[in-house]
Amino acid sequence: MKTxxxxxxENLxxxxxxxxxxxKNNLLNIHSIENLKNPFYIKKKRYRLIRAFKIDNLSLFxxxxxxxxEEAESEWENLQLLWDMGFSTSIPIFFYKDSSIALIGTEEVSGKICLEIIKENSEKTQIVIEKIAEFLGNFHKKNLFHQDCYLNHFYWDDESKTLYILDVSRVIENPLFPLKYQIKDLSQLAFSFEVYLGKEAFFWWKFFWENYVKNYGLKNEKFLKVLVNIKKLLIRRRTIKKFLKGEEL
Known part of the structure; x- marks a missing residue:
């Protein structure tokens, strides 16, 4: 837990x-922040631009x-919520919002994206999948749901033995129908196992599921498994339609 x-x-x-x-770096106004030079990382993703800069010893995204x-505002609030509740995510550094733009600054997360570790099929694969199952089981027990729960949103820092979850703008707490969101998270994760792990997907999903059930304390395992599989098929169908239309996935 960290507060x-x-x-x-003003707005910053x-x-x-x-x-x-x-x-020290004259960054106490939004004009100076927006005019930072020499980013070491740039990515345009739909309606947002992500850039990263080195400022002294800080890697600022x-x-x-x-x-x-409103999505930016939700992410800012959720970053603080997750740290408050004991879940590791990006550290919130600054937030700015006016009528036309919003900016969020976070510190670079240590470690490596879990998807890369799993695809390398190293001896750490089992550890990482077990940690994701433990994390998600505890996350759901506290009635928190990610809603964008794919393998590429988890990072593992081997040095500190810490699992991080990123892209938290859609996180919801204490929804009226928690089962709906539990199914959504699990089916998204199951779909990403299928997409990224190929022939290894079945084996590792079974391993994940056993550990998730244990950590969550699941009682109606078979019922939930059926619902997750149905939802996974719907996600697959929707993804194929988007791909065929040339839409961004």
Whole structure:
């Protein structure tokens, strides 16, 4: 569990831990932040632009939204919620929002994307999948649901033995019908096993499921498994339709 404190400078909110770094580098206004030079990473994803910069010893990732500004606000709130509840995710550094744009700054997550570790089929594959099952079982027990629960949103830091979950803008807490969201998370994850792991998918999904059931304390395992499989088929069908239409997945 980790709680952060923030300074508010008009529309700009800055994590107190990083305030001195921002002050030292003249980054206490949104104009200076937007005009940072020499990013070491750039990616355009639908309606947001992601850039990363080295500032002293800090690797700062900035997401800029020009549409769906409420998604940026949800992500900012959920980053803090997850840390408050004992789940590791990106560290929130700053947030800015006005009528036309929103920006979120986070610190680079340590470790390696779990998907890469699993696809390498190394001796760490079993550990990582077991950790994802443990994480998701505990996540769901606390009535938290990710809603974008694919393998590429989990990171594993072998040095600290920490599992991180990213892209948390859709996380929902205490929904009215939790089973609906539990099925959604599990079917998304099952689909990503199928897509990325090929012939190994069945074996590793069975291993994941056994560990998830144990960590969650699941009683109606067979019933849930049937519903997850049905939902997975619907996700597959929808994904194929998007692909055939040339839409971004």
């Amino acid at each position: 952060f404190e923030f300074y508010k400078l 909110i800055i994590n107190k831990i990083y305030y001195q770094v921002f002050q 900035i997401k800029k939204y020009e549409k769906n500004l």
